[in-house]
Amino acid sequence: MTSRIALLRGINVGGNNKFPVARQRALMAELGFEGVTVHLQTGNIVFADPGTPPDRTARTLEDAFAADLGFSVPVMVRTRDELAAAVDANPYPAAAAEPKTLHVIFLSDVPTDTSALEALNALNTAAYAPDEFRLIGREIYLHCPDGIGRSKLAAKLSNLRLGVTATARNWNTVTKLLALADT
Template structure:
């Protein structure tokens, strides 16, 4: 069975935009999605592919969340194959041994203007590294993301697209769920 993965941006963070896991499952089921699994509190939902393009799935989920909860939550959806391709495209395979140091920022589309990223002097942020591969932005912070000046600079970069980040542990768990 083919699967899709929804990545909800900015829920259950700092007590804001509360959307409990059980409610996430209910909402996805109410939309007609089957075989729904929620991973963690922060908006990672794996479900049977509804047979519509991921962008349309995302729009429907966003609209239902706004209707039911009264606030807007950006949603990005990837197919199982798109998620597998993002895992395979990891430009920092050495980071896999310490998965908490590797983060993937999923983008709604390839940015039309990548100059904000190109303007970052990567050598100034060593050993941290950044690489944009299609609609995924990989950030490797060997010393941890919390202390990373590169992570801070990237968060300020305006790419003109919707983005949401997940650590490598979460990304690979989502792929395992999509393969189950």
């Protein structure tokens, strides 16, 4: 069995799409997954998987969650090694010292059309400084030294249409999920 991390998009945010932690755990157990740990209530599940391809596990979870909850829950699944590679690829290592300023936007796939990101990046330095971002594989790293709440760049990134599903986690959550996958 290998560790997997399921990243659920848009649950328990602002009182919408309620999916209680206890139900997350129970449903994962009903699906036969073992070693289930739910980190926070916003959709971070670490579990053991017998080696099923992550994209197939994501579809299984999406189907089961929709059937149980009555609404769609997009899910991205990463292996422990994929998450470790994302942590290692961080292009802003100094920002890790202030983890609330660093976020990772996990994508369901590598975007085939990156023109919107390229156009945004061309404006990045002048229009959005000191905030910056970088796409590496299936992750977008976002560094907002003054916080994400006031970041015009973060707002712009969240509205881009990349043709893939995206969900963001702060650096504390990303590194905690990796630590949980290692236990």
